[in-house]
Amino acid sequence: MTITKFTSNSREVLQALPQDLIETKFMSFNKEKGVKALGVFWNPVEDHFGFPNDTMASQSSKKYTKWYILIEISKLFDPLGWLALINVHAKILMQNIWKEIIDWHKQVPEHIKKKWD
Secondary structure, three states, rough: OOOOOOOOOHHHHHHHHOOEEEEOOOOOOOOOEEEEEEOEEEEEEOOEEEEOOOOOOOHOOOOOOOOHHHHHOOOOOOOOOOOHHHHHHHHHHHHHHHHHOOOOOEHHHHHHHHOOO
């Protein structure tokens, strides 16, 4: 297997690699977008890591149902465990929803909505 799509914030590293194996040219990155790998965004210009923030992006138009909350929880992909605290709280909230015996497409109670927000 040939590894491709290398990227780095070091000019020396990128110059040592063949051009066909490189994902982006040195410092020609989109500063807002960054480079995505395994669900994590890396901004090589500022050397910061981040996660997509589209979870609950348009929450005002969504109905808070068991189904909706489960889908939003499943969108949290965190292979390195950086969002473990958020993941654990979200899964505990889902357990509480199960204890309330709520139908998949019915609104969750107000106290669950508040915790989710």
